[in-house]
Amino acid sequence: MALLTALSHAPDERPDAIRVAGRAIAGTHLLESASAVADRIRGLDRVAVEATATLETVVGIVGALLADVTVVPVPPDAGPMERAHILRDSAVAAVLDPAGVEADAGGLPVVPVSLRDRSATRHREPADDRPALILYTSGTTGLPKGVLLSRRAIAACLDGLADAWSWTPDDLLVHGLPLFHVHGLVLGVLGPLRLGSRLDHVGRPRPERYAAAGGSLLFGVPTVWSRVCADPAAARALRRARLLVSGSAPLSATVFDGLHALTGHRVVERYGMTETLITVSARADRSRLAGTVGWPLPGVQTRLVDDRLQPVPSDGVAMGELLVRGPTLCDGYLGRPDADAAVRLAGGWFRTGDVATIDPDGRHRIVGRAATDLIKSGGFRIGAGEVEEALLAHPAVREAAVVGVPDDELGQRVTAYVVADGAAEPELIDFVARQLAVHKRPRRIHFLDALPRNALGKVQKSRLG
Template sequence: MSALFPALTTGDEGSGRPALRFGDRALAYGELAAAAGSLAGRLPEAGRVAVWATPSLETAVGVVAALLAGVPAVPLNPKTGERELAHIVGDSAPSLVLAGPEDELPPVLGGLERVDIPVTPPSGRPELPPEPDPGAPALIVYTSGTTGPPKGAVLPRRAIAATLDALEDAWAWTGDDVLVQALPLFHVHGLILGILGPLRRGGSVRHLGRFSPEGVARELGAGGTMLFGVPTMYHRLAESVEDDPELRKALAGARLLVSGSAALPVHDHERIFAATGRRVVERYGMTETLMNTSVRVDGEPRPGSVGLPLPGVELRLVEDDGSEITAYDGESVGEIQVRGPSLFTAYLNRPDATAAAFDGDWFRTGDMAVRDADGHVRIVGRRATDLIKSGGYKIGAGEIENVLLEHPGVREAAVTGEPDPDLGERVVAWVVPADPASPPAARELAEHVAGQLAPHKRPRTVRFLDALPRNDMGKIMKRALTDGRADV
């Protein structure tokens, strides 16, 4: 029996229970055990293996097989450009690449042995190697590379188990849950939470392949109990739910709706709640830390909050000089630092970056937050792009973005800071208007923010765009805005 996947057995017990479904292709637990076990028997001497991480059964089987074999897996984003992909492959040095039989691999992978992932294996299952130590590497997941080449975060087996078991507690997650998702499988959200999470619990996952409100309505309406998504997905649901009775019924009937990877605007929270009576739960995590906090399923709904630290996670806020902030006042902004069993062990081949990422045994997240009186955490943004120091004030971009999104003339909004000779930095709003032919006046938006928050938080500059630049996970790429790579 696997310590990570106790529900994955070789006998008859549970063999017919559904485990994975992608579109019209599915595997029951017994079939998954046979397929992954057959592949795992070929991997123990492989060292590291790359996985061509398409949204498919093959990717799920390949990653599970590597974990059963005790071999670290490196998920590869199929949309990664040639130069970045070459860096990742050169840095991680896998001995082979696992891929679906129909996948066409780019030339940069041509030097690796290719092993096609079997979804229908031969009968029988080879003997698996002994269960590795909990501290052994399980996955090497590459960061987005916003400040240089992507770094490979080495995630140990204990981190996966710890974060998924903490979420079991926070979300009352059981083997009876059926998860619906459409997230990419090269990232911890879609892969660890969205695939390995249900398998560790003994439940099932239905992956939509490509996100659509129609797909969500169909799968939640046909027995799905949970939905995982990112803010761009929930924004589309918020825009569709009022006019779609099937979607409204499906969301209202779900046990749990979870948003992550970026802040969900309060405006979308409220639109979904008004239509369905169902609150979206937010959680907060990173590639290097897995999950740190979450709103509990049995707790008070609180739009804008990412909840309390999960079991096993210690969290503190610190000033620029490293001193700890002890106030729980909802106003004192500090950088989040965390420690606990769900942390990564190192950046692969980067002892310098690993050392710089820690303050003793506390990991420096680079995320800025405040804590409310009861300990709930509210993220105000990234230190590098979302903390604006203007006129002696520390201003979080996130709260301004939420207020801008409440204005009827605003469809999307992002807030950054830029140098100002008088203020140090001035607040800049990047706005996608609801009606491009008649955008709201900059003065109107500034007064709207000043009236809702404070005069020093109002945008001093407003720039209108056709769309905000986003990455594969739907996060706004603010560096593209401030570097001039967005069309104004």
């Protein structure tokens, strides 16, 4: 079966089948323009794409998938260090340029993407074990790692969500999420193209845009829903929707309850990682409780273990590290067998690094991160080590430690503690924002005479803040 089943077999003829930032396109036009991209890049192994929120980005990604070329999305706000790492580490052969501005391609060939180009070529459907995407994700140390996601895994995830959310071609999906991670790209773009629903990507996810779109299925990260909750008129306009879905970070009970009061909806929360895609979700046909992420998707299994990897009971009270296995798991980290081995266990189990409880009825609650160095801020996963490396690149900084501080709107606020000579807070914040994606910059920087360390020299982050 084709990955993009609906687009490949019965493209939507309606002129607004896919809308991005106010511009719309019919499914037939999308398929023809994507086929033109596929004609040009057929035979390449991997291409990067400037993942701007545009119709051209959608066309470029679909074109690569049609041509059996693995897609490596590049955040459009990536700083030079992050961009260079992604292009070098992924070993892409070319860069698709949806914006037509010839962004820095590191000396690689640039392939422009235009809606004016069309082709009637029908490319053969690749094998389902072929890699579709390499998504870069921040870990607890060092630069981001490339996660290999197969066509089979993506299809299993989307079909599982169709089951959990009763997602059908009758839905209009509305969101304003970035197109370089699972939430915005896999769920938010490939989902409609596989399942046949229409899509309205509103650009920046402002409450008034969500309200005006008239969607039946709406995606947002907690930051988005917090802002919707603070705009009662926009929130009340969402009463006509079918489901509100939140992910990428925990949604506070305050926002959950506030949205229920204003919209009549209890938000669907779900859980996943770049490495596993979505594995657990609340369902459209079952009750939804604040702070819970529901049940495993079809074909997915979960279990809890303690620090010695021994079983923890599913009694709703005992906490353990969440392990998952099933058809949505990635095929590993690109060029990092060491990193892959660290999270793989016998029997196909994957270590998520998240602490959870599971009720006797199978309902899951995510308690927190087993480690302290993965920060979830505004729906983004930010590796503390990556921000620390950027800070240490500044000539005035001698030591740096980065942590996530609880924040009502962002979930966690990136906060840095540094030992530096003669540098001011705004200067260092701007320096990081120029080196990495802007959302990874510290929101606050505290200056210390020395970082707290243990006898082995390891920074004791628990003593910061």
